[in-house]
Amino acid sequence: MQRHSSRIELSQSALQNNLDFIRRKAGNDTVISSVVKANAYGHGIQEIVPMAEKCGIRHFAVASSYEAEEVIDARTTDADIMIMGILYPEDLPWVIEQQIEFFVYDYNRLKRVIEVAEKIDEKAHIHLELETGGNRTGLKEDQLDAVIKQIKKHSDQLILEGVCTHYAGIESLSNQSRIQQQLKKFGGMVDYIQSSGINPRLQHTACSAAALAFPETVMDLVRIGTAQYGLWPSPDIYNLHLLEENKVSDNPLQQVLSWKTDIMHLKEVPKGDFIGYGTSYCASRDMQIAVIPVGYGNGYARSLSNRGHVLIRGERAPIVGSVNMNVFMVDVTDIENVQIRDEVVMIGSQEKNAITIKSFTEVSDAINNEFISRLPAAINRKVVS
Numbered sequence: 327m328q329r330h331s332s333r334i335e336l337s338q339s340a341l342q343n344n345l346d347f348i349r350r351k352a353g354n355d356t357v358i359s360s361v362v363k364a365n366a367y368g369h370g371i372q373e374i375v376p377m378a379e380k381c382g383i384r385h386f387a388v389a390s391s392y393e394a395e396e397v398i399d400a401r402t403t404d405a406d407i408m409i410m411g412i413l414y415p416e417d418l419p420w421v422i423e424q425q426i427e428f429f430v431y432d433y434n435r436l437k438r439v440i441e442v443a444e445k446i447d448e449k450a451h452i453h454l455e456l457e458t459g460g461n462r463t464g465l466k467e468d469q470l471d472a473v474i475k476q477i478k479k480h481s482d483q484l485i486l487e488g489v490c491t492h493y494a495g496i497e498s499l500s501n502q503s504r505i506q507q508q509l510k511k512f513g514g515m516v517d518y519i520q521s522s523g524i525n526p527r528l529q530h531t532a533c534s535a536a537a538l539a540f541p542e543t544v545m546d547l548v549r550i551g552t553a554q555y556g557l558w559p560s561p562d563i564y565n566l567h568l569l570e571e572n573k574v575s576d577n578p579l580q581q582v583l584s585w586k587t588d589i590m591h592l593k594e595v596p597k598g599d600f601i602g603y604g605t606s607y608c609a610s611r612d613m614q615i616a617v618i619p620v621g622y623g624n625g626y627a628r629s630l631s632n633r634g635h636v637l638i639r640g641e642r643a644p645i646v647g648s649v650n651m652n653v654f655m656v657d658v659t660d661i662e663n664v665q666i667r668d669e670v671v672m673i674g675s676q677e678k679n680a681i682t683i684k685s686f687t688e689v690s691d692a693i694n695n696e697f698i699s700r701l702p703a704a705i706n707r708k709v710v711s
């Protein structure tokens with residue numbers, strides 16, 4: 327049986343191209359940690375992990391212990407794994423035994439980690455996440471003395487793999503003053519830790535936007551999600567790239583993901599009839615409509631009702647009416663010789679045309695990640711060259 331009414335293709339050469347570009351930006355001595363949280367931003371963690379390993383990646387970052395388990399299942403090398411987010415106390419023994427690295431952003435968590443490590447007689451691989459102004463997770467300055475004391479005392483239980491922080495919106499130029507404050511604060515806190523005689527192995531602060539546009543944020547490791555999938559973190563970051571290259575257009579990133587389905591049904595609609603639910607679209611002429619077997623229940627955005635496009639026979643077919651739970655309709659009146667089961671490209675290219683993830687959500691780039699990270703895990707993924 328077909329598992330799903332659509333399919334996703336993942337391009338190995340696009341991923342290689344993007345990681346090569348990031349490598350040039352980050353330099354040869356910096357570890358690239360491939361961020362594969364949220365099912366690898368919807369691409370599929372089981373596929374993306376071995377694909378990235380083929381490109382030389384040996385470090386993966388996730389947001390939870392269950393995602394770490396998925397990376398363990400998917401990896402084909404001894405690649406390291408780092409949990410940046412939620413880690414339940416019940417999972418601590420497993421995480422420590424598996425030598426999974428994780429962020430510590432709380433003094434009580436540190437105490438707990440030491441207890442567990444002591445009990446199972448293993449060393450925990452920790453990164454201290456520092457609060458520098460993002461006010462999400464992170465250890466505050468006034469907690470540093472207590473943390474340093476514990477780390478010194480428990481060198482048999484703890485390996486300090488790194489110190490890190492995360493910027494509060496570095497992809498937007500309007501946040502630059504706050505970001506500069508964060509960078510300064512991070513430097514000060516790291517100096518303080520080092521002056522106490524502790525030396526973290528890796529310092530890291532950069533996400534995609536930081537690594538692409540702000541060299542001063544690139545340290546021993548960079549945590550790259552968005553850019554490796556071929557998406558620019560924001561128009562600001564893309565424009566900084568263009569300024570640097572002195573060009574009006576130049577996109578060195580290639581979209582890794584394509585999303586396709588086929589025409590399910592064709593219908594002639596007479597002028598004056600409404601299409602689909604309600605009255606949001608009235609046929610302005612006699613039309614031919616193709617029914618597409620994908621809806622918001624399959625991860626398509628309902629906000630693309632009467633706005634989005636798909637590609638059929640290399641041409642753009644606009645969505646008419648609203649996106650339903652499991653179907654939507656497109657206008658194919660002007661496309662010749664359309665047949666049931668013709669390929670429909672929702673994201674990706676067909677002949678000379680392309681639909682980018684960016685074009686879906688021009689209004690807000692944050693939504694690029696929102697949209698793709700919600701693509702259902704049940705959709706079949708295929709790796710292509």
Ligand SMILES: *Cc1c(COP(=O)(O)O)cnc(C)c1O
Pocket residue numbers: 361363410492532533534535549550551552553559
């Ligand atoms: C998600 C995440 C990243 C990756 O961000 P991108 O902008 O997608 O590169 C980096 N660091 C942390 C802490 C994250 O949560």
